[in-house]
Every structure is written in C-alpha cells, then in structure tokens.
Amino acid sequence: MKLNLLALITGLIFGLGLLLAGMASPSKVQGFLDITGLWDPSLAFVMMGGIAVAVIFFTLAKKRTTTLVTHEAMKLPNNQTIDARLILGSVAFGAGWGIAGICPGPALVIVGAGSVGGIIFFIAMWAGMNLFERLQTR
C-alpha cells in the first residue's frame, strides 16, 4: 500500500522533472544530440542535477539493510556484466532516441499530454518491449 502511493508520487515528480528539464520536448533532445550543428547543452545539466541529488540517496541506500518505508531487504542492482547485449542494446536505443528525440520516460509524459505522435511512438516501443519478451522465452 505504502509502496503504491510512493510509486504514484515519485512517478508524478519524475514526470514534472522531465517537463521542467526540457527532456519531454523532442526538438530539445535532438538539439542536445546535434553536437555538430547548433548545439543546445541543456540536457547535460539534467544529468548533473539528477545525479547530484540521486547520489545522496543511493549512498544512504547502500548503507542500509532494509528499505526506509516498506521495511524490505535493501537490494541494489549488482549486475556488472559488460557484454554485447548491453552495448548493442544501448546502441539501438541511442539510434531510436536520436531519430525521435524521445526516450521511455518522456514517451509516457507525451502520451499523457494526448499527443498522437507520442501515442504512435509508445505503441511501437511497447511492441518492441514485448518482442524482446517473446525472444527471451523461446
């Protein structure tokens, strides 16, 4: 129950952060990725602001054995594998991110705003995620 409320609130904060940061604007994302053209460095500041705050929480989380509100075992990701899946997957993601200027979080914000283009992108992304599950379970 507490987890569900927390998820709703943090999802909302995340979305408002994306909107304020400019991450939900496809043209701004493309402007950031256009380093050989007229470059808008703003999104580097999103990373800086995000990491500066999150690092405090993750450092505290690392020191704990239980989660603060849900009182479950604190399990941080410990996968350290660096393989072709990681790199080729990221390269494919980056290519799609560049083409549309949209990554998964902003896709949901744009869908929420009622954009038809955003809904088309989301349906394709969701199909891609489901295709991955199909390929995994075969």
Add this chain to the structure above:
Amino acid sequence: MQIDYANFTPLASLAGGALIGLSAGLLILLAGKIAGIAGILGGLANRSPDRTWRALFVLGLLISPWIWQLFAPLPSLTMVTSIPGLIIAGLLVGIGTRYANGCTSGHGICGLSRFSLRSLIAVLAFMSSGFVSVYLIKHLL
C-alpha cells in the same frame, strides 16, 4: 561546434534534473525500487508479479502534464519525425532498452549515481549512438 544560446536553459534543466534525481532517490531509499522507466515498463510487459506499483509509477508519469498545466502552459511536445520514423524509433527504443536492461533513467541517473561501470558503458554507448544518428539525420540525409 556552435552553442544554441537561444534555446539553452541551464537553470530549468538543472532544477528538472534535480526533481528526477529526487524521485529516483526517494524510490530507492524508501522502497528499494529502481526508477528506470524501461525496467518498470519491462516488468509490466513480462507480467512480473509486482505490477501494481509499476502501473502506478506509470500513471504518475501519465498525469504529470495535467498537473503541470494547472500552473503553467506545457512546453512544446511537437514531434520531430514522420510516422514511419516514430515507429522505427519506438521499436529501437523498446528492444534496445530491454536488451541493455536500462535507459536514460535506469543507467543514466540510477546507475551512474551508484557508480556502476556497466551503466557508464551503457550511457556512453547510447549517447554516442544518439550523436551519430542525429548527425546522419540532420546533416547527411
């Protein structure tokens, strides 16, 4: 390289980033969950037993533009590519983030904030690929 000063928003982007970091930080410290959007959606796609919190996090993202509009007009969310472009891009983002097990939030914010080398490699790979794809689209094609 030329800086686009007309669209440069360092303070708003820094503050927006801080909100994203706060969201990810609260979710890990209070509940032990990673605010990686591709991972959260992936758990919905693969029918993970803990789908309720995932769906509610997604709902929070979906309603964020409505809450935003109570206070200010939305920024431009206009698409920058055609419908076929959106479909190809969406498929690449969906498959790619699931194979890489993370996106801009999972690897970029959460992974880098816990100093994961794996996440750093992922971030360098998707950023480089993003730079190359925009170069190809805007300057070669």
